[in-house]
Amino acid sequence: NENLEWTDEIWETFYWISVNYRMTHTDLARLLKTSPQTAYRRRMVIDKFVVVHYPIFVGGWRSYEFLFLSFETDYPAFFIDVLKRNSGVSYVVKTGRTIALFVNTTIPGILEDAMDRYEETGIIRRMRRMRMYHRVDPLLEDYKNGLIPERYFWMFKIGSRKRKRI
Known part of the structure; x- marks a missing residue:
């Protein structure tokens, strides 16, 4: 804000x-x-x-691939509605006439085929795409470098609870 x-x-x-x-x-x-x-x-x-918001990745984030797509369209609301149903965290950024999609998906091939069909039918124009293979998480890097203490890093406690004795 x-x-x-x-x-x-x-x-x-x-x-x-x-x-x-x-x-x-x-x-x-x-x-x-x-x-x-x-x-x-x-x-x-x-x-x-x-x-x-807490990102939810069904099956763990390692099962997702990150795609970057850039194109022009007259229907940006359509892509926003579609990505609302995605189980991974995705972003839509509109700058002028260009839309940039950052999509985490478990089905990159199907998504790319759908985008090709949208381009063939004229729904989108001038599409560029990139598949990202290496992820960099700044918080994870800070944790690995010792800048974040382990006791603060884990949001949910790991391990078993001590049982009450009766």
Whole structure:
């Protein structure tokens, strides 16, 4: 949102919330080197302006391929409606007459065939495509380099719970 003032403190808070949205305010304050009340207030400011969603990849993200498609069309709403039903995270970016699609899919061949048919029928024009094979996740890289402590990296606890004794 353009109404949010992105100060260095807000960016740092947003970074740690991106690492683990379920992090407690006490842990967030410890990482930000501030009080829990300040961490809470910063988080509430961010929550007013930012939409948080958890990407869901059926079968795990490794089973998806990332495609980039760029084309011109008079029907951008059609592609937005189609991608709403996709099980992976996808983005539609419209710049002038050009549409850029970033699609995570388990069926790249079928998607590419459909796009070819749309081009043949004139629904889209001047299509360019690229299949991405190597993914770079900045949070994963920070974790591997030791910048994110392991206890904050995992959103859901791993391992078994201790059972209550009766």
